[in-house]
Amino acid sequence: MQPACPVCGLDFSNSDTGDAGAVLLIMGLGAVIVIMAFWVEFHFSPPLWVHAVLWPIVTIPLAILIMRPMKAALVGAQFRRRPHEMGL
Numbered sequence: 001m002q003p004a005c006p007v008c009g010l011d012f013s014n015s016d017t018g019d020a021g022a023v024l025l026i027m028g029l030g031a032v033i034v035i036m037a038f039w040v041e042f043h044f045s046p047p048l049w050v051h052a053v054l055w056p057i058v059t060i061p062l063a064i065l066i067m068r069p070m071k072a073a074l075v076g077a078q079f080r081r082r083p084h085e086m087g088l
């Protein structure tokens with residue numbers, strides 16, 4: 001993470017979102033992927049190896065893509081709801 005916002009200069013050193021981004025991502029994306037896996041299984045009944053190949057290809061890039069916006073949203077939520085924790 002950058003030390004400060006390049007636009008407004010907000011110091012990120014006091015921002016602590018912990019593992020919330022990863023936890024929310026695991027639960028949210030995990031649920032979506034499981035639902036999609038069931039849908040593919042019931043509609044196409046592919047062999048098991050298709051699932052083993054398909055879902056990592058879908059899941060890993062999505063997790064990497066979503067992690068930064070998720071973290072940014074949590075920093076934004078902390079800025080909006082608990083600015084005193086960020087020294088403001």
Ligand SMILES: [Zn+2]
Pocket residue numbers: 005006007008009010
């Ligand atoms: Zn900013």
